Amino acid sequence: MARVLYFDCFAGASGDMVLGALLDAGLPLHELRAALGSLALDGVSIEATRVLRANLSATKFTVIEAGNGHTHEPRNAHTHDHDHSHGHGHGHTHDHGTTTALAHPHEHRTLAAIYDLIERSALSAVGKGRAQALFKRLGEAEAAVHQVPLDRIHLHEVGAIDSIIDIVGAVFALDWFHADRIVSSPLNVGGGMIKSAHGLFPVPAPATASLLKGVPVYSSGPVGELVTPTGALLISSYAASFGPAPSMTLQQIGYGAGDRDPADTPNVLRVLIGESADQPHIEQIVVLECEIDDMNPQIFGSLMERLHSAGALDVFFSAVQMKKNRPGTLLTILAKPEQREALASLVFRETTTIGVRYREVARERLDRETISLSTPIGAIRFKVSRRGGEVLNASPEFDDCQRAAAEHNIPVKDAQAIAIKAYLDHTS
DSSP, rough: OOOEEEEEEEBOOOOOHHHHHHHHHOOOHHHHHHHHTTTTOTEEEEEEEEEEEEEEEEEEOOOOOOOEEEOEEEEEEEETTOOOSSSTOOOOOOSSOOOTTTTGGGGGGGGGHHHHHHHHOOOOOHHHHHHHHHHHHHHHHHHHTTTTEEEEEEEEHHSOOOOOOOHHHHHHHHHTTTEEEEOOEEEEOOOOOOOETTTEEEEOOOOHHHHHHSEEEESSSSSSSOBBEEEEEEEHHSSSSEESSOOOOEEEEEEOSSOOOOSSSSEEEEEEEEEOOOOOEEEEEEEEEESSSSTTHHHHHHHHHHHHTTTTEEEEEEEEEEGGGGEEEEEEEEEEEGGHHHHHHHHHHSSOOOOOEEEEEEEOOEEEEEEEETTTTTEEEEEEETTTTTTEEEEEEEHHHHHHHHHHTTTHHHHHHHHHHHHHHOOO
């Protein structure tokens, strides 16, 4: 059975909330300390404390800089009302109640400096590669927002001490749980406007919005930013799909606390971990068929569109040889049993057939989902099929590859190859 980890982001997500939830679910703090201690960030320590959020017990993860009394808790912020985070000191006077984001010039690191820190860490080779890829992606988002070349940008959000700890810590933590599959709920991004040194921006902030491309989001609750750049980066990079909690036998549950404590809704990120209980999807469908040899062939295209719009699961045409040796077309429709009558009526109305036969059959189908993956040629959607938690097929969406090929002036087959390589790199 496959091990599944599910992020429930009903109150948003941030780096410290991710780590708090994973610690709450069973990650040993001393092992996280050992992994992070290898980064050689002198004078920095981490703590995990029990807190209440709307009377719900949760773990609060905190970064503490010794010697100056600074606690790196909520610094993502554009004056966010649900201060979740600390790992995103944007260096743009983003403030969740502290003022350390601009106080330490050493926090404004380049990607090269961060890569060097990661190389000296105790992460596995795969973990180091994943952490560096995460920082590069976050840096690219910031560089695009501010129109600064990636090799010249000083990464305020990315380079802050707590951002480094959040991201490297999350890489270690998620590897520690050995999840075969990571799934997330849609993300509650909050709403309203946020303030930074660059001015007022709508929620989600520009860099956060860029990182959430292809991810289902919604806005609910009080005004404020609920998803931080680091939270968006981690959830969107690790989650293979988004939706309701998958079928599983629950084994571990964790709650990671944000900083604020509103009375009505727990300001937490919840993680559910368990063994997949997925069973083969066997269902009854109906097959409708008829042969047509006396209809204008131009009508078939319109017919297919109408049948799909009416709810058909699939529609296809086959060339057949009919009586009197006339060529014809076999129309086949797959549908749910309750749709049979409506679809048959549509066929009679739209075609020249005088009869439709049908039969009910059983079919087994793979678990299917659509994921969006960042590639060198842009975001590409993939259709991923699983059986018993094992990925059996993963194919890039042709329309996305065709669009990317046109945008980059390359053959579609090359766009497909680039997308497949990005998927393999993502899953390795």
